Amino acid sequence: MDFDLAAFGDAFPRLLPAALTNLTIALVAMTLALIGGTVLTVLRTTGIGLLTGAIGVLISFIRGTPILVQIFLFYYGLPALGLDLTPIQAGVLAIALNSSIFITEIMRGGLSGMDPGPVEAAIALGVRARTIWTRVILPQLYIRILPPLVNELTTIVKGTALLSVITVVEVLRTAQQIANTTFRPLEALLAAAIVLFALNLAISQLGRRIETRFAARRG
Amino acid sequence: MTRPLLKVSNLAKSFGTMTALRDISFEVEAGEVVCIIGPSGCGKSTLLRCINYLTFPDGGFVEVDGTHIGREPGRDGKVRMQSHKRIDQLRPMMGFVFQQFNLWPHMTVLENIARGPVKVQRRPREEVERQARALLARFGLAGKEDAYPSALSGGQKQRVAIARALAMEPRLMLFDEPTSALDPEIVKEVLLFLRELADSGMTMVIVTHEIGFARHVADRVIFLDGGLVAEQGPARQVLGDPQNPRLREFLAQIHEVAAPADLSTPSH
Numbered sequence: 001m002d003f004d005l006a007a008f009g010d011a012f013p014r015l016l017p018a019a020l021t022n023l024t025i026a027l028v029a030m031t032l033a034l035i036g037g038t039v040l041t042v043l044r045t046t047g048i049g050l051l052t053g054a055i056g057v058l059i060s061f062i063r064g065t066p067i068l069v070q071i072f073l074f075y076y077g078l079p080a081l082g083l084d085l086t087p088i089q090a091g092v093l094a095i096a097l098n099s100s101i102f103i104t105e106i107m108r109g110g111l112s113g114m115d116p117g118p119v120e121a122a123i124a125l126g127v128r129a130r131t132i133w134t135r136v137i138l139p140q141l142y143i144r145i146l147p148p149l150v151n152e153l154t155t156i157v158k159g160t161a162l163l164s165v166i167t168v169v170e171v172l173r174t175a176q177q178i179a180n181t182t183f184r185p186l187e188a189l190l191a192a193a194i195v196l197f198a199l200n201l202a203i204s205q206l207g208r209r210i211e212t213r214f215a216a217r218r219g
Numbered sequence: 220m221t222r223p224l225l226k227v228s229n230l231a232k233s234f235g236t237m238t239a240l241r242d243i244s245f246e247v248e249a250g251e252v253v254c255i256i257g258p259s260g261c262g263k264s265t266l267l268r269c270i271n272y273l274t275f276p277d278g279g280f281v282e283v284d285g286t287h288i289g290r291e292p293g294r295d296g297k298v299r300m301q302s303h304k305r306i307d308q309l310r311p312m313m314g315f316v317f318q319q320f321n322l323w324p325h326m327t328v329l330e331n332i333a334r335g336p337v338k339v340q341r342r343p344r345e346e347v348e349r350q351a352r353a354l355l356a357r358f359g360l361a362g363k364e365d366a367y368p369s370a371l372s373g374g375q376k377q378r379v380a381i382a383r384a385l386a387m388e389p390r391l392m393l394f395d396e397p398t399s400a401l402d403p404e405i406v407k408e409v410l411l412f413l414r415e416l417a418d419s420g421m422t423m424v425i426v427t428h429e430i431g432f433a434r435h436v437a438d439r440v441i442f443l444d445g446g447l448v449a450e451q452g453p454a455r456q457v458l459g460d461p462q463n464p465r466l467r468e469f470l471a472q473i474h475e476v477a478a479p480a481d482l483s484t485p486s487h
Contacts, residue, residue, distance in 0.1 A: 117321035120273055121380075124315035125335040125387060126307045135334070139325045216367040219324035 007184040011191035018174040032096035037103025062101040091163035110145040150207030230279035239265040241446035254433035257443035314384030322368040329364040354382040374405035391422035
């Protein structure tokens with residue numbers, strides 16, 4: 001097999017700075033997705049028909065269309081609506097929305113299996129509904145859903161590579177640029193895969209650590 | 220005439236077509252220990268949950284020391300429902316202890332006890348923590364402050380749950396089958412503990428299957444059947460000389476199943 005080890009090694013010095021772009025996009029998107037997913041989850045428990053109906057439609061639309069299409073829709077659609085966004089901003093929003101939907105689904109699953117007892121105990125002590133959400137339900141819920149949540153966060157990192165299609169110069173696009181000049185696509189793409197894999201490995205290791213740390217606090 | 224600490228009048232609750240409480244009225248004086256007994260499905264737990272509005276009753280009234288909670292008769296004779304905020308404010312007058320303990324698994328033992336007074340009653344944390352540590356010491360749980368509930372035995376969890384309720388300095392305590400989820404050898408430990416609490420003068424309403432405990436600790440026993448108070452009176456009278464045939468049948472069945480826990484050492 002014709003594999004140029006030198007070309008493979010040479011790709012990294014250019015890919016690593018590009019990985020910072022992926023990491024930044026991923027961290028911002030994760031934060032937004034966690035907030036979005038949590039807000040959607042709380043809104044869905046209000047029992048307001050119109051609201052839960054609208055959220056239901058949004059969920060089935062996001063789950064039923066490819067994320068690549070959603071990224072294009074944000075990239076071309078939001079400027080058309082008068083929102084002047086850079087490709088990175090549009091991409092972050094697309095990934096964050098997509099991930100919010102999956103996170104709220106994970107959270108709903110976690111909620112349905114949760115013991116209502118601790119919530120009742122808080123009600124009996126006169127704790128207000130808002131505080132019950134922030135101090136009793138959500139902390140327990142996050143601990144509970146940590147494994148699928150970490151999985152979703154790694155999906156976000158993988159999703160950042162898709163932003164190459166809307167001109168964001170991140171790891172994948174940088175690899176393509178390298179390939180265009182060296183004519184060695186395999187080496188550059190393999191290096192890109194390793195860089196993204198390393199990011200996700202770090203995230204899942206971190207997730208495992210947090211999981212161990214909070215094991216005693218699971219209900 | 221002294222005002223009863225807890226007054227329940229004509230309480231009613233249905234779940235769909237199933238009537239859990241038909242028409243329940245009783246009073247509890249300050250310092251009194253009242254046990255509520257009855258066959259499963261008779262509405263015991265529903266009654267207790269309706270008293271502090273964990274379950275909203277359909278009819279009737281609950282008064283704690285003269286203050287209505289939840290449903291309230293207006294001057295015009297119409298019944299008004301208080302706001303959730305008002306009900307939340309009134310609930311801490313009654314401590315509630317659950318069958319399943321319901322501790323907050325993500326908080327340490329000390330936090331479980333201190334959170335309510337700090338968050339709900341806005342008392343200074345330092346004072347609350349001192350009180351929480353004192354409660355833990357009194358309950359034989361010194362040194363467990365920083366443990367998480369998952370590291371405790373059932374009996375320890377229930378004692379923490381009782382401490383959590385007491386930290387709010389309630390006027391009375393409601394216990395919903397506090398020993399039903401415990402291993403048999405731990406039941407006695409918790410019952411002795413409840414007895415000590417009763418001896419300290421706490422007003423207590425206890426839903427229980429432990430007839431032996433009711434006999435030795437309760438001042439009064441209420442027998443519920445079919446969503447009604449079928450018989451009530453001093454513990455010795457109700458349990459020793461039952462008049463209601465359903466109560467006789469119930470007591471006979473219970474005695475067949477298990478000998479009552481031996482709590483007879485010092486007389487109450």
